[in-house]
Amino acid sequence: MKKLLTILLSMLLLITGAVGLTACGGEKNITVVAREQGSGTREAFDKVITDGNGNFLEMKVDGKKVYKTTSNADIQKETGNVMSKVASDKNAIGYISLGSVNDTIKVVNVNGVAPTSQNVLDGSYKIQRPFVIMTSSTVTLKDITADFLLYLKSEVSETHAEEAGCIYLADETKRANEGETAIPVVEYEVKSSLPAGGKITVNGSTSMEKFIKKAMSGYASLYGRTADDIFTLDLQGSSVGRTAVQNDKNGNVIGLSSASVKEDGINSFNVCLDAVAVIVNKANENVNDLTIAQLYDIFSGKVTKFSEIAG
């Protein structure tokens, strides 16, 4: 009898609990979805977003790194995770590479400017960064690696960039780091057969996945192969890519970085520009345009509700 009673009681508790959960309401706080420190996407975003008074989301104060992103932020490790968080949460806001945008989320204009290729190229859309292709500068590249690099440097990349949604860089000065020798677009000639050298390992930024996959398939199809015959793809982030290139002993590593490369032992060129798109949930009808200052307020946690932003 007593056992029965206790069972009933615990059931009752569970049910009231469940009802209580659904009863609450009110406007929710903004869910700020950010990337982890060190991510190329985050770096590109944080270095641009400012309150207009000299404060940036990522800045140096007296030679020390300072990150201002709110500690309430939900930190996600990959682009896909940011998207799924935003897609499933009406009050969420996040940022992802423009190339990864799809119809599960809504892109917001920044300072009234939409992230189109023209706006990125002319610089009116501020939140942008380069996609960089890297090879080792210390070992001789295998024939096949050198050939694929040539392919990437050629104008064929333009179609792949378009397919992947990043903005192709035809300007040879912009293809190199500031102050370094310009890197021109080359002509690519299909060889009579696939060059020797075995498999190419591609390692680096997850943001560049779409672009490099298009390029890999395109290259392989020239020689009647599939991409898997020629490449091993392993994307673990820009810095892993940089390290893999620096440690390359066989000349068969192509690295991808979604931030400018300044490390030693690496030859690099910027293949295209990527905009960082600010995204909100599709059901969020009120938020269509945010200024950089408003983004600073939201991401630094000063503003916690969308209704607090003067519409």
Add this chain to the structure above:
Amino acid sequence: MNTTKIKEKTGQTIFTVAAVICVIAVAAIFVFMLIKSIPALNKIGLFDFIFGDNWSPDRLDKYENATLSGSYGILKMIVGTLASTIGALLIGGTLGYFTAVFIAFYCPKKLKKIFSSMVNLLAGIPSVVYGFFGIVFLLPLLANFAPNNGSGLLATSLILGIMIMPTVVSLSKTSLEAVPRSYYEGALALGSTHSGAVFGTVTKAAKSGVTASLVLGIGRALGETMAVVMVAGNSVAYPDSLFNSFRVLTANIVMEMGYAGEVQQGALVATGVILLVFVLIVNLAFGAISKKAIKGAVEGKGLFSKIFKRNEKTKKTTFWTKCKDKIAGFKYKIKTANIGAGASIGAGVFAGIILLLVIGFIFVKGAPHLFTNPHLLFGKYEFDSEQITILPSIITTLMTVGLSLLIAVPIGLCTAIFLNEYAKKNNFFIKMIRGAIDLLNGVPSIVYGLFGMITFVALIGGTSSILAGTLTVSIMLLPTIVRSTEESLKAVQDSLREGSLALGAGKMRTIFKIVLPSALPGIMSAIILSMGRVIAESAPFIYTMGSVISATPTGYLDSNATLAVALYRLSGEGWYVNEAYATAVVLIILVLGLNLLAEFIAGKLNKKLQGDK
């Protein structure tokens, strides 16, 4: 005669070498982690690293730079780890303890077996599946009344609590059942009720065993990675409310390793070292407590003997008056005992509900997709296709399971044989090996991942591969195999060995012809459980084997994602939720199937041993 001697010698050498390899593995983990972290700690300063609460890394920081521009303090993560561990202990410890009492004393006989294997099943569910369950079920539920999307300390503690519950249950149950029946009967004879006897006497006698189970639970909660990463929010902050994004030590490593610069990477490895130190403390505590528990059980240091002793000392009251007091105490305690009884039954029911919820929810959502989308399971992998197939992941998983068992089982088996058949009990070297194996057992899986990344991956040429992941997980399997093999070797009666030796068989022959066959079911179930473990793990693989589902691997130097890692990827990428559910179903079926098989074989062993009597 001479050949036998040579055989004996080589046998012994092989067994010894295996044991030495185990020790080297442990030493290597510590040494490599220290080597990698000392420059970073030097640069940052040990004090600033542990007690600094500003984690603002700069990936451009290098050891040769005069000053660091980043800040590397992990205090917030330490606090986060401690807070979530305490939360998990409050939830999982309480629930686990009462569930153990329920299974031991309140569960109808017929249900008892079902409940025990149910708890074992809960223990076998991969941590990514728990994390996935957290994302698709718990967070949306909590978001209904949370000011945020539900992630934070509460969600983390709940998920961790559920995860450590099986550990607490099975160990507590064992120590509750180890309390001599006479204690319980004595209490009844003195007029206590069933609940009074259970909560007044038996649970008290099993105290150290229960504490040990909680300590083991703490160890598991400290080291858990993937499930926490999926529900904690992971921003670098103190867990100052139930619903506030925060980060634990393990999450720090997983989150940032991929993009880390030189000093940052060192600091992350140092984070792993701090984790190891925590594990060391927990291990020592566990060792001390379980020693006490064993001693207590042997000397009969239960409640009643205490009463006797007290009587002997004070001599003021006779044993019987003391017992009368005790009876009054029992009556007084009946109320508390009844509450305890209610709690146990409630906990038992609740544990059942949780299991049904986790498995049922994922099955209902995922199983239909397995049938409607055959491409997922059997489809050919196409590069750059929107259609997901997990066939390459299944093959990768099988390759990993196969090779890791090939490596770990012989070494583990030989170590166990060495420890049980050759070693002298109190030798310093033996104690060291046992200590090393116990320590390996507690090392968080993400630390194995780190170790694999800085050793195997670097050795193989800088890129991750199935081989690197497999080597990493092989080390991880060693303690499980050694321990359970040793247990089943111990269960083989000495009379069998003596009989064989008396008939003139050599030691090697005795081991291979007599001891091992008798212990086979136990060894088999250890191997099957290891298979389950490889399939369930994800943290050791992400930085050693790769985390992208790619084409079906052609060799061990390719990189690919195992099933569990694939689930982690798919659950993150919002538009493959159905595929993620289906992958979770496949994972659960595999792991639970293996668990049931292991239990079945272990059951056979028990029958056989009883039959031998």
